[in-house]
Amino acid sequence: MQSLLSANDLHVSYGAVEAVRGVSFDIRQGEIVAFLGANGAGKSSIMNAITGLVPTASGQVMFEGRDITGAAPETLAPSGLTLSPEGRRVFGTLSVADNLRMGAFALNDKDAVEAAYARVYELFPILLERKDQYAGTLSGGQQQMLAVGRALMSNPRVLLLDEPSLGLAPLIVDQIFDLILKLRDQDVTLLVVEQNVAKTLQVADRAYVLVNGEVVEQGKPAELSASGTMQDAYLGAN
Amino acid sequence: MDIFLQQTVNALALGGTYALLALGLAVVFSIMGLINFAHGELMTIAGYVLMYCGIAGLSFVIAVPLALLASVVAAVLMERIAFRPVRNGSGATMLVTSFAVAMILQVLFQNLISTRSQPVLLPAMLSDSVHIMGMVIGVNKLAAIIATVVMLVFLDWFMKHQKTGIAMRAAAEDFAVARLMGIRANTVIAGAFALSGLLAGVAAVLWVSQRASVDPLMGFMPVLKAFIAAILGGLGSLRGAVAGGFLLGFIEIYLSAFLPPEMQEFREPIGLGIVVLVLLFRPNGLIPSATLKAEKV
Numbered sequence: 001m002q003s004l005l006s007a008n009d010l011h012v013s014y015g016a017v018e019a020v021r022g023v024s025f026d027i028r029q030g031e032i033v034a035f036l037g038a039n040g041a042g043k044s045s046i047m048n049a050i051t052g053l054v055p056t057a058s059g060q061v062m063f064e065g066r067d068i069t070g071a072a073p074e075t076l077a078p079s080g081l082t083l084s085p086e087g088r089r090v091f092g093t094l095s096v097a098d099n100l101r102m103g104a105f106a107l108n109d110k111d112a113v114e115a116a117y118a119r120v121y122e123l124f125p126i127l128l129e130r131k132d133q134y135a136g137t138l139s140g141g142q143q144q145m146l147a148v149g150r151a152l153m154s155n156p157r158v159l160l161l162d163e164p165s166l167g168l169a170p171l172i173v174d175q176i177f178d179l180i181l182k183l184r185d186q187d188v189t190l191l192v193v194e195q196n197v198a199k200t201l202q203v204a205d206r207a208y209v210l211v212n213g214e215v216v217e218q219g220k221p222a223e224l225s226a227s228g229t230m231q232d233a234y235l236g237a238n
Numbered sequence: 239m240d241i242f243l244q245q246t247v248n249a250l251a252l253g254g255t256y257a258l259l260a261l262g263l264a265v266v267f268s269i270m271g272l273i274n275f276a277h278g279e280l281m282t283i284a285g286y287v288l289m290y291c292g293i294a295g296l297s298f299v300i301a302v303p304l305a306l307l308a309s310v311v312a313a314v315l316m317e318r319i320a321f322r323p324v325r326n327g328s329g330a331t332m333l334v335t336s337f338a339v340a341m342i343l344q345v346l347f348q349n350l351i352s353t354r355s356q357p358v359l360l361p362a363m364l365s366d367s368v369h370i371m372g373m374v375i376g377v378n379k380l381a382a383i384i385a386t387v388v389m390l391v392f393l394d395w396f397m398k399h400q401k402t403g404i405a406m407r408a409a410a411e412d413f414a415v416a417r418l419m420g421i422r423a424n425t426v427i428a429g430a431f432a433l434s435g436l437l438a439g440v441a442a443v444l445w446v447s448q449r450a451s452v453d454p455l456m457g458f459m460p461v462l463k464a465f466i467a468a469i470l471g472g473l474g475s476l477r478g479a480v481a482g483g484f485l486l487g488f489i490e491i492y493l494s495a496f497l498p499p500e501m502q503e504f505r506e507p508i509g510l511g512i513v514v515l516v517l518l519f520r521p522n523g524l525i526p527s528a529t530l531k532a533e534k535v
Binding site: 072075076078083085089092093098101103106152 | 408415416419421528
């Protein structure tokens with residue numbers, strides 16, 4: 001299978017602190033790939049480096065055969081890659097519909113925008129019900145749905161989900177993981193950062209385990225569960 | 239009572255001008271965290287265009303659009319030349335840059351045009367007055383109120399229903415995420431400056447219409463007032479800027495109309511004292527910005 005998104009020896013630093021130290025990964029078309037690890041392991045930094053929100057110190061990121069290292073964030077959505085950021089970060093003072101409209105900012109074709117609305121409203125009927133409401137007045141779960149829906153509006157081929165289930169009620173968490181599977185069926189390739197390890201390993205095709213900014217183990221969920229690395233990664237013993 | 243109504247009309251006219259200027263400052267501040275003190279020089283540029291059009295014998299109907307165009311173009315150029323290179327700098331860096339731009343422009347006006355105040359030819363109609371409900375209202379005051387209302391309605395429509403306007407609100411709330419959506423930072427920032435230039439241009443036409451003259455330092459005082467108005471309303475909040483502008487206009491006009499003559503020389507300190515008092519009770523302004531943190535690109 002063809003590689004869709006990959007990184008080679010990626011480094012990210014915040015001042016003197018090196019958050020990501022030489023991470024390489026390779027995501028193929030149609031996969032669900034998870035990044036697992038404790039807080040501060042560098043998962044979000046990788047997401048932010050891919051999308052240009054933080055500068056890459058060294059290394060290379062490739063998307064569909066193009067070098068996107070250090071590309072401006074605004075160039076990625078039009079080319080088919082978006083991020084649903086950690087903490088949802090919906091535009092609270094905009095209506096739900098306007099949040100989605102901003103997600104489709106990269107689309108110029110009116111019909112394509114309408115089709116994107118239809119797809120998101122079908123996935124999340126609650127957003128249609130609340131479309132004129134300010135996003136800031138939605139519940140946490142609804143805001144998460146809006147954040148994912150907003151990212152989907154640009155019809156991405158690769159969707160990065162940063163902590164999609166963080167702080168949500170168990171019932172909503174289940175819905176989020178169902179959604180991840182549903183999106184894969186719609187030909188969206190997913191890169192997921194999650195703290196809910198058990199659930200993530202149920203849906204992911206492959207996972208990378210990160211400790212202190214380095215990949216310590218990678219493979220299929222069954223292989224990872226069997227080895228002891230996972231516990232070590234979360235308990236910080238390494 | 240008549241005098242009170244009369245002064246209320248004056249307050250609406252002056253407050254409207256402050257509101258437009260404060261809005262111009264707020265639009266830029268909400269997006270890039272810059273308080274542009276060179277905003278006043280955009281007014282001055284529009285004022286000089288009005289003056290030259292008068293000298294060239296152009297009709298006011300043509301002069302006004304030209305003046306607005308000049309301040310919009312000047313605002314966009316200002317961003318491109320002066321502020322884009324320091325966009326990632328600290329708030330202080332951008333603030334000092336804006337002072338530098340203001341001073342450079344003032345010196346250019348003084349050396350290339352004149353250090354003295356120049357008369358601006360206005361249509362005679364503007365100095366007429368009309369009788370409404372027993373009040374005598376100057377056409378220039380009435381025009382100021384109407385122009386303010388038209389601009390506020392336009393701006394409200396633009397920010398709520400136009401894709402670029404919505405993108406500007408999104409960027410003001412969370413610039414990084416807005417960029418992730420494909421909203422280009424340069425477009426949004428240039429758009430904010432263009433809008434602030436338009437607002438400064440309209441304010442300049444209203445300002446000059448009351449005074450019929452323009453001088454190199456013309457923009458300084460009104461923009462200082464607009465800055466106070468923006469703080470009073472809640473820095474970075476568009477509704478706040480409008481509320482603050484009108485409140486400041488009312489404070490100034492009522493004080494000058496109703497303060498006893500022996501107190502008049504303390505008018506400015508008393509006015510600013512009221513502003514401080516309001517801020518004591520509402521430290522974030524009348525209508526605080528929903529996102530106080532002005533996130534930078």
